[in-house]
Amino acid sequence: MPPATRDLRTPRAARPRRYLMCPPAHFKVTYSINPWMDPDKPVDLPLALAQWEVLRDRYRALGHTVELLDPRPDLPDMVFAANGATVIDGRVLGARFAHPERAAEAEVHRDWFRAHDFTTVREPDHINEGEGDFAVTDSYVLAGRGFRSSPLSHDEAQEFFGRPVIGLDLVDPRYYHLDTALCVLDDRADEIMYYPPAFSPGSRAVLARLFPGALIAKEADAAALGLNAVSDGRNVLIPQGAVGLFDPLRARGYEPIAMDLGELLKGGGSVKCCTQELRP
DSSP: OOGOOTTTSOOOOOOOEEEEOOOTOOOOOOOSTTTTOOOOOOHHHHHHHHHHHHHHHHHTTOOOOOEEOOOOTTTTTTGGGGGGGGEEETTEEOOBSSSGGGGGHHHHHHHHHHHHTTTEEEOSSOOOOOTEEEESSSSEEEEEEEESSSTHHHHHHHHHHOOEEEEEEOOOGOOOSSGGTEEEEEEETEEEEEEEGGOOHHHHHHHHHHTTOOOEEOOHHHHTTTTSOOOSSEEEEEEEEEEGGHHHHTTTTEEEEEOOOOHHTTTTTOOOOEEBOOOO
């Protein structure tokens, strides 16, 4: 049912999820590979860890399972666990990072999956940065390109997962990954929210055609990285600065939960970047 006509007397139902996260034990910003990163801005590591722990604990309090990836001191961006793979139907498409600073993370993720009884794990041929650029709905795998992931990774994902992959061109470097410009709110109902100016005109037209009832974010909320959020179908854990999205989410029957990940934002990531979903 389109969001505008949905009977809000029927509450949305959260669905238990399984997530993979990595504590920011070695998080720091010593290089810049996106517009958010500034090595001249110091990181408060204890605060970053405390903020991350609040997110982890909130997931668990909501009934979700959180698996943990051991951090490595030579890989300060491992906290952004969403980038390490994409998991659909228990099948794991690993990552191949665009920048050498993060390249070694891909093998760490693949090793974790193999050690945890995932039997179908693919090392990709083409650059993709996991759920940074792949978003999963019931009908599609939405796939970002333009700054990180290669367009060739889209065909690879379609062949591997056996699901239609919809390529979307990102044109604003602030939104260098799809998960900074688009969030899946209800994967079973194909409901999303997104920021149109992050996309090319053709990709905006595709999104409008496929998701005519989508929640459209305004500039201030997108700039607060408000679309780097995670939804379980009812609860939407969202960066606290995206205040303009809270009431529209409530109007659609969702429960926004404000999260403060301000220290991790210095690395260009927030809620979703820290959260990889392990889809059975």
